[in-house]
Amino acid sequence: MKESYFAQEIEKKWQKVWEETGAFKTPDESDKPKYYALSMFPYPSGKLHMGHVRNYTITDVIARFKKAQGYNVLHPMGWDSFGLPAENAAMKHGADPEKWTVENIAYMTKQLKMLGLSYDWDREVTTCKPDYYKWTQWLFLQLYKKGLVYKKEAAVNWCDECGTVLANEQVIDGKCWRCDHEVEKKYLSQWFVKITDYAEVLLDDLDKLTGWGDNVKTMQANWIGKSQGAIFRFPVVDAPNSEKIDVPVYTTRPDTVHGITYLVVAPEYKDIEKLTTSENKEAVDAYRANARKMTEIERLSTERVKTGVPLGTHCKNPFNGEIFPLWTADYALVEYGTGAVMAVPTHDTRDFDFAKKYNLPMKVVIQNPENPSDCKDAAYTEPGVLVNSGEFDGMSNEKAKKAITEKAVKEGFGEFKTQYRLRDWLISRQRYWGAPIPVVYCEKCGIQPVPEDQLPVLLPKDVDFSVVGKSPLLTSKTFLETTCPCCGGKAVRETDTMDTFICSSWYYLRYADAKNDKMPFAKDKVNHWLPVDQYVGGIEHAILHLLYSRFFTKALRDLGLLDFDEPFKNLLTQGMVLKDGSKMSKSKGNTVDPDEIFENYGADTARLFILSDSPPARDFDWSDAGVEGCYKFLNRVWRLVASNADDINLKYELKFPLKKENDDLVRNVHIAIKGITNDISNDFQFNTVISKYRELTNAIYEWRGKKSQLDAEDKSVMSFAIVTLLKLMSPVAVHLTEEAWHDLGAEGSIHDEPWCEWDEKLAKASSITLVVQVNGKVKDKIEADEASTEDELKALAMNSEKVKELTEGKTIVKTIVVPKKLVNIVVK
């Protein structure tokens, strides 16, 4: 065995062997129970970054650990390879987005292999390849047939920088999620997925996800945003041309209905013109035109200053006959509820601000009987009792919500209503590098889905990427013109492509049956492998990808394509990789290139370090000194094995009883097996796993340092300790352990060895340290026999010199004995 540790040489050698022997292929058929470990697949941006390294190392160690524990493990990898950067690169360099993508995939694949990840590459999935996007299109058509995909004219989010529309989930603080450019409103006819049909079940089923963190679940719950309230319809008493018209409002506070003093409709409200008098038309039109011009950012920045104009018309409150004016103001949102709000300034802070500004009347209808407020300075939004509310006076407001809505239902001007904040998912993108939406437009037959046997609708090559503000697909002659599948006449293709989040909403299913050319996947195969047992990825997908994937799984279940209703059983959201306290980014110049780490230290060091310093869910601060420390540790392990190689026998046998110091070492090994196994099993606490590697290594060194000569027993004990250390480290230091394993004379791979077992009796210290406290403070520590009775421990404690000193002349009030641990003597 070589004296020094040559990481790069070893790593290259074993990566080649593993590839040639197909070490990580996963059979579908097996007697073993299945385990599906999955990392969120990457966008092939060019090179791996440290976030990738962290993500894939975590999942790889989990996969290897489960494999050693006897599972048939599915651990695949693929590429989320449609998307804008490829197209931008194409525009910039005149290159083909496909070529750019394929080259990036090749480079990143090489890097993944250098990291020693145990993927079954036969199952690789690449979303931009026709054998994949054919099925993305097929699934689109199934959703279309089921009525879950539709086209409509709507106000949509437009990013000018990206030249395309965005889903609501992709607008962050009024800006584009990808490029940070301000988002504008545009009115366009676009394709939507009806995710709102699943709002209720997407919310309810969050309770089933016991293996997900609360942070992600509450983010999804907030995004879905369920609220319960009522719809009330208010008749307009003075509409122009004496038209009979109602204004419906949605409210969560039906209990305050007697306090309405005005009503607000959104500037975009559909009936607003019918509600505006000719005298007010000019002011209203001006206000609406201005509102339309404003971007999301401007609307947000005017948060505190509410504006509006009166429409000139009035409604009647059917509860008390009161007449109140109609206004328009942009604090009412057209997309939410009915687009109209009943205003009760006394009990809603927003209405209060608005009423103060425009001097609108206020009427108190809820009071706290112990501390009544006149609501002159602020709205009263706490619970209370109804006043000025006719027959409901004296009722608690919680009860009144129901009673008042029931009255409205009975008299026909309202109903109970559950409302969600979730909007339908806008999936059209005016871009080239995505899966074409498989639809054609025929002058005679209208919108026609492309027949399934004509899939895939391939992306054409003859496109001009230099066009601005419209899809490059419009420039392709071969693509655009086609025939109608219905009448055979002339038709044009849809030129919008699908949001890439559609592609990534079902890729985890495809791994179960990646080469199927008849179906996206066979039902029995997805039912076998899914749900994913452990999903690992960044928190940034808490809403976008994870919500869409949950929706897809539920929709595909309802289509009969699979039989489970949640895709990811357990979710680990790994923290970010930081350097000097802030996120690694090119613009900050604080990135660390994985290639450099591989080159200088090797992949095993990178793997060890990225797991070592923080628990996976927390942010990880990269430090060069830390890498160095891990490299030194691997060298230390290597030297331990190499310098003792001649005395290590893989077929060791331990004959009990052992000499004291040997018994202690064997105990330490069992303690390590137990601790490491438990740490991985409980939330994958790899940082403490690694500290236990170090503890065991230190213990072996210390033991070895005390021996100049080794007898037969010593050699077996040392063999047991070192071989176990290598096995425990094998999921992390995958190359080093394999090399050492072979140098010690093993035939097969260390990665095919079963996980180590511990003996509960041996995983305990032979003696215990009895902690002796006086009045709760530690005063002495005494070695005691593990089997001592409580009385014996107590006697031992009382016998301590310290205790005698401290209890002399005092009364012992009581003595607490914690078996095997501690004695506390309380004195006065």
Add this chain to the structure above:
RNA sequence: GCCCUGGUGGCGGAAUCGGUAGACGCGUUGGACUUAAAAUCCAAUUGGGUGAAUAACCCAGUGCCAGUUCAAGUCUGGCCCAGGGCACCA
């Protein structure tokens, strides 16, 4: 404003049930080996105090203030701070 997560040495972080706070590592300091350096190894390292002192001992200490308990980083109540999410959602 609402929701989630967290707050422990110079730093990253340990600490199943309430039972030795600071595992393991990084950094720092001192030492061994060496002509020297690298590498390696050993030791110290929460703060304050008493001691000539290597000894030995005392006090305080897990964001802050209370409480429960023989015993609190851990449990209860109230507050402060940081990070993240949502936000004119009626």
